[in-house]
Amino acid sequence: MFTTNKLSKRYSLLITFVLWFLITSQIVRIIFFAWQYNEASLNVFTFLGTLLTGLFFDVGTISFIVFPSIVYYFLFPNKWIGSWIDKIIVWFFTTLVTFILVFTFFAEITFWDEFKTQFNFIAVDYLIYTHEVVKNIQQSYPLPLLIIGVSLTVFLVLFLFHKRNAFKNTFSHPVTLKQKGIVLVSGLISCLFFTLFITNNHAEWSTNRYNAEISKSGIYSFFSALRNNQLVYNEFYTTINEKEAFSIVRNKLEENNTKFQSNGLSIHRKVFNTSNSVPLKKNVVIILVESLSASFMKEFGNEKNITPFLDSLAQKSIFFNNLYATGTRTVRGMEAMSLCIPPTPGQSIIKRPENQNLFTVSNVFNSKGYNSNFFYGGDGYFDNMNAFFGGNGFTIYDRGRGSVLSDEIKTTRNNIDDSEVTFENAWGICDEDIYSKMIKVADQQYKNKIPFFNFVMTTSNHRPYTYPNNAIDIPSGTSREGAVKYTDYAIRKMFQKAKNKPWYKNTVFVIIADHCASSAGKDEIDVANYHIPAFIVNLPKEINQKVEKQCSQIDVFPTLFSIMNWSYDSNFFGKNVFSPSFEERALIGTYRKLALMKDKKVMIVSDQKKQSFYTWNKTNNSLKPLPIDKSFLKETISWYQTADYLFTNKLLE
Structure with missing residues (x-):
């Protein structure tokens, strides 16, 4: 009782x-x-x-x-x-x-x-x-x-x-x-x-x-x-004086062919073509490949032969074999490739409010008369893609299901029709279909005599790993290896189609992963799981090479613009890797931990104003603690503090 x-x-x-x-x-x-x-x-x-x-x-x-x-x-x-x-x-x-x-x-x-x-x-x-x-x-x-x-x-x-x-x-x-x-x-x-x-x-x-x-x-x-999906940098991270931070970053970005446009808290600069070569006006297609880890390629030791075409491209392109993704999610890859910016803590800029009218690579292309387009096989409402790309100068092509762009975003949105789809899963249409759509739009752009910059985001290399039956010898929906092999197959098929087009000879293709298939490891930053492949394809054979320099996604477009002999305004944190002043480094992070890697040294800054310093053992992918290097720490803080400052204060426009 x-x-x-x-x-x-x-x-x-x-x-x-x-x-x-x-x-x-x-x-x-x-x-x-x-x-x-x-x-x-x-x-x-x-x-x-x-x-x-x-x-x-x-x-x-x-x-x-x-x-x-x-x-x-x-x-x-x-x-x-x-x-x-x-x-x-x-x-x-x-x-x-x-x-x-x-x-x-x-x-x-x-x-x-x-x-x-x-x-x-x-x-x-x-x-x-x-x-x-x-x-x-x-x-x-x-x-x-x-x-x-x-x-x-x-x-x-x-x-x-x-x-x-x-x-x-x-x-x-x-x-x-x-x-x-x-x-x-x-x-x-x-x-x-x-x-x-x-x-x-x-x-x-x-x-x-x-x-x-x-x-x-x-x-x-x-x-x-x-x-805590968005972290206020000054509240959560160790900071230094703003002027000192910008001074450090400007020093790292300075080249003989650059001229900063302001003495203040800014990295806005003019990049000049100092070569005697005529600027090239080639069409550019970037394919941001879902979850394509470097470790999938035979080029990096994989013995499963699941990327035969990409392995062949590595021998006949500008191939970056020491390049690292900035983050672990698709929006981070998009952010890095469009804004050429280090990852800011919390949400990606792609998903933040007030992210329209920023200075993206489309500004460079559009200023030279190009038409910029974003292609996604799913509904671009996902991860705020349409709002970001539509608000930053791109025409949208996606598989929308009724979602609309806001009134402030003045852009054209085109739905991918059922008649253009042969296979579709939870994330969108298969890679073959999105490439076919891109080629169809490119044909029209060529007909209208408009140079184009086409940004394609793929979806097939994603769980549930399904793709058209009989495309490859691994049954659909059975494994990541099958999805990777289909990804490779679809890219090869895209090139086979594109080579028959009159615009192909004057088109450069950039192929790069958005992030690795896995990012987790026993250490707070798993360095090996940021290593991704990147290719610049269809340039003159004599300039094809394997780039051994340690670099990042944010460096790819500045490198391409240099190859094309362009003068342009820049608000980018990336640099031309072929520049004599290029200092090898990679900027990588999670949504809370931000790292600067130089060779095998890795400095990590994280919320609660913590920092740690390591040497990376590439053989067993482990981090061994080191005493804090104050100069290295200041540089690390500077990259991330200035990136956050520019976006927060609306200075990335």
Whole structure:
């Protein structure tokens, strides 16, 4: 019978529910350990530390989840306990929340399979773009079996609660106002403590990134990312004097053929053609290839022969074999290739508000009479692509499903018709179809005697890895290797078609990955998973070469403009890699950690005003700590601080 010296059995279901959540979370954590047993630290103290840290964050998570129930128990009168309305409310919300949590546990596992991390800003983005994500889940996983599995698990959990008499006790025992108050205050204190004093960053206690990620609670991480999706640089990162930062960056960007247009906080400059060669007016097609890691190519040691055409192109193009992506997402690749800017913390500029009328590569092309076009096989609403490209001088060609551009964006948007599509999955039409559309538009541009700059974003090298049947010898939808081989096949087929066009001889093709297929590793920045291939194709044979210099996506267009002997205005952080003054370096980052790499030295600055310095061992892809080099640190801060300053203060126009 209920007594005042112990907690009423009215809370039996609540306590059982909390214990189930905490135990299940630890089981998921152990699954992640088993998954990464080769890379996560299994030292007994680190292992226990990971589980205990995870338990701490799970307590915070469950505090928020059950707090509405605590309020319900506090407000619900004793005389109605066990009534039909009490039973309906408790059974319904227990079943609903259990279903959501079981589904979330399944989602955590599939998210880890794809990204090797707990929920983060990517999961937040996926929540926004539900159409693509739901279709991707449907096409990637046996959804009926998944729903049956989740439903069966929920049934078993509720049956367990029933067998422990949790429901029976909850509906049979009253509770004193004092105990109601104690439970309410305890729950409120826990929620306030985790709200005011604990951040998701506190889980990152281990130098091994896998242990740090496993220490997190997936739901807690999700809401942390939702709340901190944009980071104010000056608040979260170490800074230096603005003038000093710009002085350092301007010094790095200065060349004999440049003239800065201002003495202030600016990198705006005029780049002059100092050669005696006539400027070339070639059409330019850039193909930003989804998730094309350098490690997929035979050129870099892959023995699966899944990129035969790209490997052949590496021998007859300007091939960058030591180039690094700036980030880990498509929007970062787009940002780097269009703005030639280092990654700024938090959201990519592509996804931020007020990102129209910036100085992009289209400004350079359009100033020379080119027509700039953006091609995407999905709905360009995804990741804010249409708003960004449409607001920065591009005509849009996409597979829209009714989304519209805002009134402020003055551009033309063209839908890709059903008649132009032979295959389509969750993310859009296959690569062959988007290339066919680009060629069709190029034909019209050539007919109208308009030089063109066509920016193509592919989709096929993405889960669910589906593509037209019989295109290659790997069945559709079976593996990443198949998607890569199809990507290679589609590019080869595009060149076969383009070579028959009258505009081909006067067209340069830039082929480059948006990012690697995987970016996670045991270190806070996994350097090898930023290494991507890049090609400039169809220039005179005598200038084809393999570029050994360490460089970044942001350097590709400044290099191309130099090859084409162009004078142009620049607000770019990238440089011509063939310039005698080019200093080898790569700028890489996640949405929180920003790094400058020079040869094998890597400086990382992160939120909470932290910094760390390493030497990178390329053989085993590991980072070894070094004492902080103050000069190196200042330069690292300068690149990122100035990039953030220019965008924040609307000086990238």
